[in-house]
Amino acid sequence: MNLEIKTVSTPRDERYNAQAVEQKWSERWRSNSSLYAAEAHPTKPKYYVLEMLPYPSGALHMGHVRNYAIGDALARYMWMSGYNVLHPMGWDSFGLPAENAAIKNNTPPRQWTLGNIAAMKKQMKRLGFAYDWSREVTTCLPDYYRWNQWFFLKLYEAGLAYRKKSRVNWCPQCATVLANEQVVGGMCWRHEDQPVEQRELEQWFLRITKYADELLRDLDKLQGWPEKVRTMQQNWIGRSEGTQVDFDLGGTVGAAGSTISVFTTRVDTIYGATSIQLAPQHPIISDMIGRDAALRAQVEELIAQQRRARETGDIGNIEKHGVFTGRLAKNPFNGEAIPVWVANYILMDYGTGAIMSVPAHDERDYEFAKKYGLEIRLVILPSNMDEEETMTAPPLPYTPIDGMLVNSGEFSMLSCADAIKKMTQRAEEKGFGKATVTYRLKDWGISRQRYWGTPIPMVYCDKDGLVALNEKDLPVILPDNVPITLAGGSPLASVPEFLNTTCPKCGGPARRETDTMDTFVDSSWYFYRYADARNDKAPFDGAKIDYWFPIDQYIGGVEHAILHLIYSRFWTKFMRDMGLIKNDEPVQRLFTQGMVIKDGAKMSKNLGNVVSPDEMVARYGADATRMYSLFAAPPDRDLDWQESGIEGIQRFLGRVYRFYLKYSVETRLDAAPAGSVPPSGETGQAPSLQAEPLSNEARALQRKLHQTIKRVTSDFQGRWHFNTCIAAIMELVNDIYGAETAFTDGRIPSSLIGELQRDIALLLAPMAPYISHELWEMAGETSNLLKAPWPKYEAALAAEDEIEIPVQVNGKLRGLIVVSSEAGDGDLERAALADAKVQAAIAGKQVVKKIVVPKKMVNIVVR
């Protein structure tokens, strides 16, 4: 073993040629199309790792690369850990950009989209992502969207899809309706500067509110989701418990006995209600206005104020305005008649669009009452006051719910909580109100007046009215050659061959629905399709879902925290209730990675700070590009792209490569006695090194290797700080270079070199697949690295013999002692007191206390 190891001369071309190596392995992988294929298996443990599928815009950006680099590293690690891994990819390929491109370039959306998919798929393959392409899902193709239509029919049958005329969000630039979830701060989610307009349209809705409670409740099950996302969904659902109370208008409006219903969470304050406030859009107002042109103008002005505030983005700070309608409404609790106003701070979309105004106990009502001189009547006192102080009124408005009622008839002296119960009960008994739960969540409007989406499988018949198609008539194929404009209504309405059809019921002439579905329908269930992507009889086979679901790890941007992820949860619950699947939730663990930024700002074409993945791959290779995206920051944080950083990774990979080149299998075989190099590490276990004692240098390297395996493994299993994984491997490689002389003079045995080379290839495999495969081969291995067992560390080999312990005097570092890792408290203390620097620091002082933390530190307290 001590024979000298021949070193290979170092020719100029020893630089690692990433392009050549990556091309070599690309070709090998291409010729084996089933490399990453997975099949449901009755006994193998499964792992479903999923990255959010991209919109095929034409080119990947760095955010995609980062997302997929994380997912791919995890998938590869799980393969190496023995799991049956499902790692699919697809295309969220319906949507408006294809139509915009069509208008701009005069290219049909289908052609443009499929071209983009081809280009991006090529990029993904070049980056070496290990996807099972046999399961590819392309949502704009009929073999996928026919199941959207199928689900729609099921939803319609179940009463969960319905059509109604309603006020909807309209983006003039998209020339279509938007779901509530697609309106961000009053602006279109695709056009940040475009205020959303309100229009009255007939629309298709999905009754997601049926699941509002379950969607909220089951958030508790999602412990593997970021707290932030759960909170966002909780706020979005916005469940609020309260009481609905009917105020009688005393026949002053419309039919005698008509009422205004208000929703309140604080029915206990109702004796303090001194007015009713209506949203300007409240339907009862049209009855009130009658021929009062002045009032009509004032109400319209309130609506205009709301619109302006929404457009300037400060709807939250709108200056409150209101107008008295001239009507009075009777408070059913005390019979008092109070004025009915219309105010611009009341929202029609929430609750009943009407409130009882209690200025003494609500900030907004207080502000309004002050401005218009309405009565402010105190009905709640803080209950925690001392006896003598109970008569002191609190500063108004007093909003806490921990008080006690006063001036509230028979309910006076009750606590707020008791009063809410008793008063709600009274309202129910007397029939003028009831306990109510309201949600901020609204039904999901899915109609889009666009071409490039899934046709809705409904027809309008003059005789039978609205008729659903039969399943056998699916798919309704989206026609090609449709003239696309962003003006006026659905493009499909201008295609007679599409529009005109026959009624499935009576066979007479009928017209098809010309709206298409929101693309979020496509992405609400696509990950189920991956489990059985080529099924042409059903969206999927339930048994396959039972095996693969729930998704073990879903990875994507936090921007989908509400839209996509709440719709997906809804769809899962609906499919479960249909009996198609058994799981309640689609995703076990969710990971939201940070953004990729450059020069302090998100990469964008406008800022000109976009870094192209293609360029990086061409310059540094796919491995370096991927690995840098893992190294530059922990994956949950934003990543600041610095080109000099990727050069560092490139340098590192070259350093690793040269180690294999210099101590190649051939030179090692020359040097070592026959048979001393163990056969390929089929078990992943360290070869036995017991044969003869190791040199100190060899032992140190072996220890470092096992420590590195330990660190990398624990990061993969736990917190996914790939940056520290890579740093650990860099340290190991630095140590190898630092032991150069030990390598050349034979103190590092061949067997250890082999172990180092095999294990480093394995450790790098999830993060830098190309070079790892090359290194694996260079280390003399012929097995498939993708499924080679992940290396195991041995605690005994990772353990330090001697450790360096800091010694503090009064909490300040004064010395370092080197002791055996087995050293006890007494040994540590003696060694610490014997240290010259420590002695100097405590000289002439009295030792008050000695704190010894085993294996960590010693602190001597002196006075």
Add this chain to the structure above:
RNA sequence: GCGAGAGUGGCGGAAUUGGCAGACGCACCAGACUUAGGAUCUGGCGGGUAAAACCGUGGGGGUUCGAGUCCCCCCUUUCGCACCA
């Protein structure tokens, strides 16, 4: 305004449980090898000092033998929500 996260060298970031602050990488400086170096290898690199001392994790207080880490107050910043009755 409410909620959540973040603030550490010139830069990206380490420090997993209260125990040597700055791992690893970049940038920079020096050296080696070289016809050459934008390759490679070695060393240095928070401030401060001749060397020490000392000072250093946004600011101020506190708990502790010991605080980047825990507690209180404040500042800055990112993200989400925002008249939700």
